Amino acid sequence: GAGVSQSPRYKVAKRGQDVALRCDPISGHVSLFWYQQALGQGPEFLTYFQNEAQLDKSGLPSDRFFAERPEGSVSTLKIQRTQQEDSAVYLCASSLQGPHNEQFFGPGTRLTVL
Amino acid sequence: KQEVTQIPAALSVPEGENLVLNCSFTDSAIYNLQWFRQDPGKGLTSLLLIQSSQREQTSGRLNASLDKSSGRSTLYIAASQPGDSATYLCAVRPNSGGYQKVTFGTGTKLQVIP
Numbered sequence: 107g108a109g110v111s112q113s114p115r116y117k118v119a120k121r122g123q124d125v126a127l128r129c130d131p132i133s134g135h136v137s138l139f140w141y142q143q144a145l146g147q148g149p150e151f152l153t154y155f156q157n158e159a160q161l162d163k164s165g166l167p168s169d170r171f172f173a174e175r176p177e178g179s180v181s182t183l184k185i186q187r188t189q190q191e192d193s194a195v196y197l198c199a200s201s202l203q204g205p206h207n208e209q210f211f212g213p214g215t216r217l218t219v220l
Numbered sequence: 221k222q223e224v225t226q227i228p229a230a231l232s233v234p235e236g237e238n239l240v241l242n243c244s245f246t247d248s249a250i251y252n253l254q255w256f257r258q259d260p261g262k263g264l265t266s267l268l269l270i271q272s273s274q275r276e277q278t279s280g281r282l283n284a285s286l287d288k289s290s291g292r293s294t295l296y297i298a299a300s301q302p303g304d305s306a307t308y309l310c311a312v313r314p315n316s317g318g319y320q321k322v323t324f325g326t327g328t329k330l331q332v333i334p
Contacts, residue, residue, distance in 0.1 A: 129306070148224070148309055148324030149264070162320055173275060197263055205320035206251060206313065211263035 108114060108132065111211035112198050118218045127183045127215045131200030137206045139209060140173055141197040149197050155181060188219045211218050222247045224312055226325035227266055241295040241328045243310035244282050248288050251315040255295050257267050257306040258327070264309065268295070272315065300332045 111130045112154070119125050132136050134155040137156055141149035142165075151165040157178035170188075178219040185192055201207040223246045233239050243253070252271045256264040268277045268284040270293070276285040283296040293310055306328040313319055 137320075146326070148311075148326050154320035156323075162318055164321075195291070199264075205318070208254070208266060208267070209268055209322075211256075213261075213263040216261075220291055 109199055110130055112196075112212040112215050114215060115213065116216050116218075118220065120220055121189060122187050124184065125188055125217065127185075127217070128194050129181045129183070129198030129212060131179065131181070131198070132202075132210055133179075134202070135200035135210075136178075136203050137201040137207070138175055138179070139199045139201075139205070140183050141199065142167070143195040143197055143214070145194070152182075152183070152196075153179045156204070178208055185217075188217075190219050193217055193219045204209055222312060222314065222323040224310060224323050224325040226228075226308075226310060226328050228328060229326070230329040232282050232331040232333060234302060235301050235302060237299050237332075238296070238299055239330070241297070241330070242333075243293040243295070243325055245291045245293075245312045245323075247314070248291050249315050250288060251313045251319055252309045253284075253286055253293050254313070254322075255282075255293075256309045256311065258309060259306050267308075297330075300330075302332045302334050305330055305332050 109134040131143040140152040154162040155175045155192045170186045171182045197214045232320040254269045270286045281298040309327045311324045
């Protein structure tokens with residue numbers, strides 16, 4: 107596929123469970139971003155990778171959130187001990203070079219924590 | 221901290237009408253501003269990107285303007301169609317402190333009635 111893909115599209119977790127969300131960026135894109143979008147709100151920045159390096163994680167809401175991109179391509183956002191307030195759509199975006207380039211978004215993963 | 225506001229939050233118009241969506245931001249030190257549309261259950265689709273040095277951008281029936289000094293942008297949609305129904309988001313990228321720290325508005329939900 108030519109676009110950004112994310113899996114799973116929907117995830118239901120019981121409070122306290124760990125979840126892992128996957129993002130496949132556009133092939134060759136250097137930069138990758140994660141956003142959290144609560145219901146009725148705009149996306150909020152979580153973290154940014156340039157290749158395999160996580161250059162900014164200032165938006166991660168707590169130390170239960172962890173992101174990695176070990177080979178500079180696919181990225182995983184992991185949430186440990188999920189809480190109800192973690193329920194949101196998690197969006198991934200990639201850009202060709204640096205963070206100033208146009209970002210292309212995936213369809214998102216809707217996480218519901220019961 | 222940058223704050224982005226979009227007015228109105230929701231808008232319903234009959235097909236064929238021209239309309240304007242508004243976006244305001246508090247910090248004029250921006251690198252660029254981007255308009256997106258988001259369809260239910262889907263990611264963001266980029267519509268127009270305006271660099272800070274530009275005043276407007278056009279694509280088909282869409283025209284976006286930027287007045288950086290007053291912290292405002294407008295998205296003009298001509299001859300609206302039912303397919304334009306979606307949530308429209310504006311996003312501001314700062315020119316310092318990290319281009320990755322994009323701030324989104326909360327969106328305007330548009331319904332075009334046939």
